[in-house]
Amino acid sequence: xxxxxxxxxxxxxxxxxxxxxxxxxxxxxxxxxxxxxxxxxxxxxxxxxxxxxxxxxxxxxxxxxxxxxxxxxxxxxxxxxxxxxxxxxxxxxxxxxxxxxxxxxxxxxxxxxxxxxxxxxxxxxxxxxxxxxxxxxxxxxxxxxxxxxxxxxxxxxxxxxxxxxxxxxxxxxxxxxxxxxxxxxxxxxxxxxxxxxxxxxxxxxxxxxxxxxxxxxxxxxxxxxxxxxxxxxxxxxxxxxxxxxxxxxxxxxxxxxxxxxxxxxxxxxxxxxxxxxxxxxxxxxxxxxxxxxxxxxxxxxxxxxxxxxxxxxxxxxxxxxxxxxxxxxxxxxxxxxxxxxxxxxxxxxxxxxxxxxxxxxxxxxxxxxxxxxxxxxxxxxxxxxxxxxxxxxxxxxxxxxxxxxxxxxxxxxxxxxxxxxxxxxxxxxxxxxxxxxxxxxxxxxxxxxxxxxxxxxxxxxxxxxxxxxxxxxxxxxxxxxxxxxxxxxxxxxxxxxxxxxxxxxxxxxxxxxxxxxxxxxxxxxxxxxxxxxxxxxxxxxxxxxxxxxxxxxxxxxxxxxxxxxxxxxxxxxxxxxxxxxxxxxxxxxxxxxxxxxxxxxxxxxxxxxxxxxxxxxxxxxxxxxxxxxxxxxxxxxxxxxxxxxxxxxxxxxxxxxxxxxxxxxxxxxxxxxxxxxxxxxxxxxxxxxxxxxxxxxxxxxxxxxxxxxxxxxxxxxxxxxxxxxxxxxxxxxxxxxxxxxxxxxxxxxxxxxxxxxxxxx
Amino acid sequence: xxxxxxxxxxxxxxxxxxxxxxxxxxxxxxxxxxxxxxxxxxxxxxxxxxxxxxxxxxxxxxxxxxxxxxxxxxxxxxxxxxxxxxxxxxxxxxxxxxxxxxxxxxxxxxxxxxxxxxxxxxxxxxxxxxxxxxxxxxxxxxxxxxxxxxxxxxxxxxxxxx
Numbered sequence: 001x002x003x004x005x006x007x008x009x010x011x012x013x014x015x016x017x018x019x020x021x022x023x024x025x026x027x028x029x030x031x032x033x034x035x036x037x038x039x040x041x042x043x044x045x046x047x048x049x050x051x052x053x054x055x056x057x058x059x060x061x062x063x064x065x066x067x068x069x070x071x072x073x074x075x076x077x078x079x080x081x082x083x084x085x086x087x088x089x090x091x092x093x094x095x096x097x098x099x100x101x102x103x104x105x106x107x108x109x110x111x112x113x114x115x116x117x118x119x120x121x122x123x124x125x126x127x128x129x130x131x132x133x134x135x136x137x138x139x140x141x142x143x144x145x146x147x148x149x150x151x152x153x154x155x156x157x158x159x160x161x162x163x164x165x166x167x168x169x170x171x172x173x174x175x176x177x178x179x180x181x182x183x184x185x186x187x188x189x190x191x192x193x194x195x196x197x198x199x200x201x202x203x204x205x206x207x208x209x210x211x212x213x214x215x216x217x218x219x220x221x222x223x224x225x226x227x228x229x230x231x232x233x234x235x236x237x238x239x240x241x242x243x244x245x246x247x248x249x250x251x252x253x254x255x256x257x258x259x260x261x262x263x264x265x266x267x268x269x270x271x272x273x274x275x276x277x278x279x280x281x282x283x284x285x286x287x288x289x290x291x292x293x294x295x296x297x298x299x300x301x302x303x304x305x306x307x308x309x310x311x312x313x314x315x316x317x318x319x320x321x322x323x324x325x326x327x328x329x330x331x332x333x334x335x336x337x338x339x340x341x342x343x344x345x346x347x348x349x350x351x352x353x354x355x356x357x358x359x360x361x362x363x364x365x366x367x368x369x370x371x372x373x374x375x376x377x378x379x380x381x382x383x384x385x386x387x388x389x390x391x392x393x394x395x396x397x398x399x400x401x402x403x404x405x406x407x408x409x410x411x412x413x414x415x416x417x418x419x420x421x422x423x424x425x426x427x428x429x430x431x432x433x434x435x436x437x438x439x440x441x442x443x444x445x446x447x448x449x450x451x452x453x454x455x456x457x458x459x460x461x462x463x464x465x466x467x468x469x470x471x472x473x474x475x476x477x478x479x480x481x482x483x484x485x486x487x488x489x490x491x492x493x494x495x496x497x498x499x500x501x502x503x504x505x506x507x508x509x510x511x512x513x514x515x516x517x518x519x520x521x522x523x524x525x526x527x528x529x530x531x532x533x534x535x536x537x538x539x540x541x542x543x544x545x546x547x548x549x550x551x552x553x554x555x556x557x558x559x560x561x562x563x564x565x566x567x568x569x570x571x572x573x574x575x576x577x578x579x580x581x582x583x584x585x586x587x588x589x590x591x592x593x594x595x596x597x598x599x600x601x602x603x604x605x606x607x608x609x610x611x612x613x614x615x616x617x618x619x620x621x622x623x624x625x626x627x628x629x630x631x632x633x634x635x636x637x638x639x640x641x642x643x644x645x646x647x648x649x650x651x652x653x654x655x656x657x658x659x660x661x662x663x664x665x666x667x668x669x670x671x672x673x674x675x676x677x678x679x680x681x682x683x684x685x686x687x688x689x690x691x692x693x694x695x696x697x698x699x700x701x702x703x704x705x706x707x708x709x710x711x712x713x714x715x716x717x718x719x720x721x722x723x724x725x726x727x728x729x730x731x732x733x734x735x736x737x738x739x740x741x742x743x744x745x746x747x748x749x750x751x752x753x754x755x756x757x758x759x760x761x
Numbered sequence: 762x763x764x765x766x767x768x769x770x771x772x773x774x775x776x777x778x779x780x781x782x783x784x785x786x787x788x789x790x791x792x793x794x795x796x797x798x799x800x801x802x803x804x805x806x807x808x809x810x811x812x813x814x815x816x817x818x819x820x821x822x823x824x825x826x827x828x829x830x831x832x833x834x835x836x837x838x839x840x841x842x843x844x845x846x847x848x849x850x851x852x853x854x855x856x857x858x859x860x861x862x863x864x865x866x867x868x869x870x871x872x873x874x875x876x877x878x879x880x881x882x883x884x885x886x887x888x889x890x891x892x893x894x895x896x897x898x899x900x901x902x903x904x905x906x907x908x909x910x911x912x913x914x915x916x917x918x919x920x921x922x923x
Contacts, residue, residue, distance in 0.1 A: 023857045029863030030851040032798015033840035036864055039797040129781070215898045217802040217810055218864040267800070267864025268898050299803040490861040490899060648857035654900055658861060661901030685807035685896060692893040693902040694886075 001456050002653050003437075004646060004703045016502040017713050020650045023494040024513050029265075036468040037221030037237030039298045045223055046075050046124040047296040049081025049131040050278075050287055051138050052305060053113035053120055056147035056371040056678025057160060060111060060120065060140060061732045067137040068123055072417060073130035075289035077138065079121045080110035082284055084253045091246065098275060102340035106374050107251055107280050112341035113142070114162055115371050116679040117304030119277075124285040135239045145369040147678040151313055151336045154370045162339065162369045180495025182341030183367040185349045187421055190360030195328030198601050199319025203397045207389040207743045208672035209727070211311040211336060214378050215662070215690045218267020221301045224282035225292035232259045232283050237266040239273045239487055240526020245518045251280040259283075262517040263487045270662070271377030274528050296528040305685035307376020308672055310335040310343045310720050314389025324403050326412045329353050332367040333386060338374035343367045344382030347462075350422035351724070352386035354460035355431060355616065357411065357418040366417045371678050377528060379659060380461045380720035384666065384727050388745065391457035391728030395735065405456040405732070406439045406618070414460075414616070430642025430706035431458070431616035437640035437702045438618045444638070450637065452624045455732025459617045459724025463717030465530035465609030469522035470539035472500060472547050478588025480504060480547075482513045482540055485524035490719065491651035491656075494534045496540050498647050503544035505571030506587055522606045533647055534708070535609035541712040546603035554597040558585070611710025615721035617641040619660065621729040625737045631751035632668055634695070639725075640702035649703060656722040657699040663726025665691040671729060671746050764883065769830040772840025780827040786820075787811045789827035790837060798838035798867045809895030812868035812875075813837045819875040821894075825836070838867035839876060849915040850874055850908070859908035861899035869895045873909045881917055885910065 004018075028034040065077040086101040109118045121138045125131035146160035153159060159180055167175045168668055170184035180743065196202065222236030232254065238244050241261040249256040266273060278295040285293040297306070312335045319328035331352045335343035345365035353364050398405040413432050419425045438456070450453060471483040482500045486492065493513040501508040552566040555573035559566070565577040572584040595603050622636040639656050646652040669689045673681045682688045707714025727745060735741050740755040764779040771794060778793040785804075790796045790813070799822055802808035806821040810844050813822045814836035815829075841848045853859070860866045869892065876883055876891040883891065888909050889902070897905060 020858070023858070026855040026860075027847070029860055029866050030847065030854050030870060031842055032796070032867045034863055035797070036800065038801065039791075039830075063833075147859065216862070216864075217808055217896055217898055218800070218801070218862070230772075266862060267802075268862045270898070296801075299805065299808075389850075581866075591908075648858075649905070651861070654858055654861055654904060657901030657903045658899045662898065684805055685803045686805065690896055691899060691901075692896060693889040693906065694893040696902055698906070699901050699903045 002701050004649055004705065014502055016498045016508050017645065017647055018649060019498070020648060021494065021498070021508045023491050024497055024645055025488065025493050031659050036218055036267045039346050040223050040235045040264055041294045042225065045292040045294045046126060047128045047131045048124045048282055048293045049135050049484065050119045050281065051121040051135045052301070053109065053118040055142055055144050056116050057145040058113050058142040059145060060109060060113060061143055062141045063121055064139040065121065068134040070261060071130065071134050071137060073126040074134045075126065075291065076124040076285045076286045077121060077711055078281065078288065080108045083108050083251065086250065090682055091250070091442050098342070099340065102154065103247060103275065103293060104251045104342060107277060115373050117373060118339070119281070119305065121280045122285055124289045133711050137563065149370055149372055149674050149678055151311060151334045151368050154368050154712045155334065155366065162371065163377055166341065166369065179739055180369045182337060182369055185346050185365040187349055187363040189421065192328050192330050192360045192362040194725055195360035196317055197331060198205055200322045201397065201400055203318040203393045203400065205316055205393055205743060206316040207392055209312050209385050209745045210309040211372060212670040213303060213688065214270035214272035214664050216268030216270060216272055216329045219297040219299060219308060220278050221296040222278045222282050223292055223294045224279060224286050226283045226286040230258055231253060232257065234261045234279050235264055236279055236540065237264040239266065239269045239489060239528050241487065241518050242485060242523050243274065243526040244276055244279050245747055247276045248280045248283055254284055258589035260519045263515055265488050266487045269489050270379045271381060271528060274377045274526055275307065277306055299374045300683045301684065303688060304680050305373055306371060309378035309381060310337065310375050310385065311384040314386060316389045316393040317396050318393050320397060320401065324401050324408050324411050324462065326356060327360060329361040329388060331363045331386065335365065335367060335377065335382065336370045336372060337367050338370060338372045340374045341367055341369055343375055344377070348382030348386040351383040351460050352390050353421045355414055355458045357410045357414055357428040358421065360649040363419060363421065372672070379662065379723045382662060383461055383724045387457065387459050387724045387730065388727035391725065392743065395455065395728065395732040396741065406435050409458055410435045426614065428613060428706055428709060429616060430704045432462065433704045433706060434616050434618040434640040434642055438703055440619050441638055442701065443636050443700060444582065444620055448622065451627060451737055452622060452735045453730045453736025454620060454622050455704045455736055456620050457725035457728035457732060459721050461530065461615045461721040461724060463534065463612040463615050464531045465535040465612045466525040466531055467608045468524045468536040468539040469604065469606040470536060470543045471521055472543045472602060474591050476548060476591055476594065478586065478591040480506065482511055483516050483521050484513065484536050484540060485515065485521045486527045486536050487515060489527055490655060491648065492532045494651060495647040496539060497541050499537050500544045502586060503541050504548065505568065507760060517711065522604060522624055528579055530615065530719040531612065532718050534612050534711055534715050537715055538609045538711060539605045540737055542607065543603045543605040546605065547601060550601050550603065551587060554590050554594065555585050557597050558593065590657055605694050613644050613708035613710065613716035615642060617721045619723055619725040619729040621726070621733045621735040623730065623737055625734065625752060627756055630749035630756065632747060632752065634664055634697055636697055638700040639722060640704060641718065641721060642704045642706050642716065643718045644708040644711065645714035647713060647715055648704050653701045655719045659722025660699050660726050661696055663723045664696065664730055667727045667730035667745060667747060668671055669746050669748060765828045765832050767828060769833050769835055771835045772837060784830060785823050785891055786825040786827045787822035789821060796837050796839050800864055800867060809872060810865050810868040812871040812895065814871065814875060819872055838871055840850060841870055849876065849912040853908040853912040853915065857904045857908035859900060859904040859909065867894060867895045869897065869905060874891045877913050877916055883913060
C-alpha cells in the first residue's frame, strides 16, 4: 500500500511532476539491451586480472614478475612500482573526502598489504585463461605481520600498527605516538554529565554492528585504453564518471582533460561505486600493453576488496524526566575504517541525535583503521549504525517510561526552528508529520499474535547538493534532449525528464534524457548523497528556464514586440500585447523557425546547489519469531518519509522499499565473517546472505510532502534515509516479540536461539 | 586444447559456436553470441542474474557448461519480446517501476516467465519463493512481485480471450 500525503494548502498542480511515466531507459533494461560495465567490448581489448594478497597484514619483500611476463600472450604486468607515489591530498567526494595517497595505495599495494584481497599486481593478456595463468606465475614474497580486525582491539595501545603516520586528529594535543585511531570527532551541548546525574529515568547500553557490504549485483567492471602520448579513455560503471576521471588522473599523475570517461549503465552502487578500484589499473596496463584492457571483478573480489561499511560499537546513555522529556544524551561511536582512515563516523556523529531537540548531549566518535577492506560510502553512511544504538535505547526508554514509542519521539522530536546537534537550524522539515503518519496508519493498530512483536524507529539524513551541470537542446521538431552528467542509479533519468517537461510545458515523452561522457558536458559531482534529483534537477530546471526565456525572445522577434510582452503558458508563447493579432506559438513552431530567429536553441547551466532539505523517516516493523529455529519473519513493514515533493512517486517509493530491504538484511543476516588469519570467510552470496524475495513482505510507504523551498519543485533527497531506521525497527520488534533486548547485529537465528535459551533459564 | 563445436537453438534461431571445455554457457552467450542481456553477478549460482531456460528448464547459465548446450533449446532475455512487442512481464515491470538499476531485471524476467509458464495463477507467496533465487538489491522486491502478479493476470485474460 502506498500513500502520498500532501499539505493541501501548499499543493500546487503540475502537469508532469508527481506523475508516473514509464522510465525513458526502460525498454533497454527489460530487453537486455542496456549496456552495463562488463557488457562493453572493444576490438583488440586485452583481458586483465588482479593478483590479491592472501594475508590480512604483511610486508611485501619482493615481487618477481619475470615468469609471468615470459608467458606467451601476456602483454603487461604492473605492480605498485608502476604507480607514482602521491603526497597526501584530500579530494571532496559526494559524502566524504578521499585521500589520494590512500586511494592510490588501495588501488595497488606498496610496501605492505593491509587486508586479505589487497591488490598487489595485475596482468593483461590476450585471453582470460592466459591472464589467470600469469597471475600464478607472479611471485610475491611476504613477511606476515600481526593483524587486527575488531575495532576496539585496534584501538588498544598494543594493537598491531597499520600505518606509522597516523596521529589521532581532533585531540586537544597532537599525540606523540602513532596509533590506529585516525580521528576523534566531538559534538557537545550543555552539561551532559550533570543532566545525566539529575535524570529521573536513565538508559545505558552498548550496541555493536558488523561490517556489511553494499551488495550491488553488478561487480565492478571497466575497459580502459591509453596511448603512448598519455591520452586515455575509460568506459566503466560508477556513480560518477567525472569522479573516475579525477581519481584516475590523480592516481596516475595525468592531466585531467587527457582522460575521457564514458559512463556505462550502473548495476547498483549504494555508495560503493563512489571510488575507483579497477580503472587506474586498467589504464596503467593499457599504457604498457599498447591496447585496450578490460577488467571485471568476480563476486569474491567485490566482497574482499571493495568497500563494505564499518562495523561499529555504539554506547548510549539517555536521561529523561518521568514525563518523557529527554534531558541528556551521551553517545560514543567507534567505527572500523578498514585499511585507511575515513570511516563514516563523522556523519554518524552528526546524524546520531538529529531527530531530537535536546538541551544536553555529547557525541564522540572514533575513526579506527583495521586490517579489512577500506570502507566505502554505503547509503546514508554511518547513520544506520548510530541510529541502531540510539533508537534501540529510545525504545528501552519508552518501555521504562511506559510511553508509546511514537509519542516519546514526538515529544522530543525535531521541528522547524530547532537547532540540530550538528549545527544548522531546521526549517521546512516533516519529522513530526512522519511520526503522525505511522501513528495513524492502519498497520500500527493491527493486533499481534504469540511470538510476534512491533518495533518503531526513526532516522535522519542530511541530503546534499553540490556541483551539477545540465544542458537542454531543443530539436527542430520541438522535442528536447536533456543532458546531465550523473549516472542514473535508480531512475533519475525519469525525474530529469519530468522536471524539464514541466518547466518547458511539453509532454514528458517529448524529452529525451541522456548522460554524456566527461568531454561532452560540464562537470558534476558524482551521484550520491541523495543529491541528483535535488541538485542536478535544479540545474535542469534552470536550463529549461533559460530555454523558455530564449523561446520568448524568439517569439518576440517574430511578433516584433519586446520580450516582456511574451508569456510562456502551457508550452506556448503567448503575446501579451493586445494590439497584435497573433496566435500563440508552440515550442514546436518556434523550434522549426529557429534558423531565422537566431539559430539553435539550447542552454547549459552549471551550478553549485545549496539548500538540500534534510530527510526524516519513521518506520514500524512487525516480526514473528520461530522459537524452534530462532528465525525471524518480517510480517509487515511500513515506512513514512518527508520527501519534499515526489517528482516520480514510483521511484521514490522504490528508494524507500529498497533501503528498507537493505536495512532488514543488515539487521537480520548480513555480516563480514573473518577467520583467525583475518581472511573473509563468506565472500559470496551463498554465505553472505542478502534478503531474497521470500524473506520480505510488501513494504508499505507513506510519502509526506513538505516541499523544499530551495528547489523549484520542492524536491528533497529521498534515497538514503530509508536505510537509517530499519536496524533498530527490526531489533525493537524482536525485543517486543521475545522480551529480550539484543544489542549485537545481525540478529541471526543462532543468536536469537541463544537469547531465548538464556531467557528460559 | 582444442575447442568444442556446439550447435544449439537460441531464442528460436539456429546458433553455433566454438567453446573451451571449461567455458560456461553464460560466457558463451555473452562472449561468443553477443547476448549480453544475461548478467554475471556472482558466478556461483547464488544471484540468478544469469537465468536462462534450457529445454524449458530454468537454470543459472553460470553453472552450465557451454558444451552442454549441444542440441538444446536455449531461451534468454533477448528472446522474451516478440520483435517490438514486449511480453506482458516486461510491460508490467515498466508500469510498476519494478526495476531501479536494471541489472537483475533480465534474470528476474526469465525466472518470472518460467513461473508463469508453470503456474498461471501464482499466489504472492508462491511468487516470492519462486523468485528467491534472483537477488535484487534495489527494489526490496515489492514492485517486482506486484508486476509479476499483474502480468499473470494479463496473461490469464489473454488466454481466456484466445
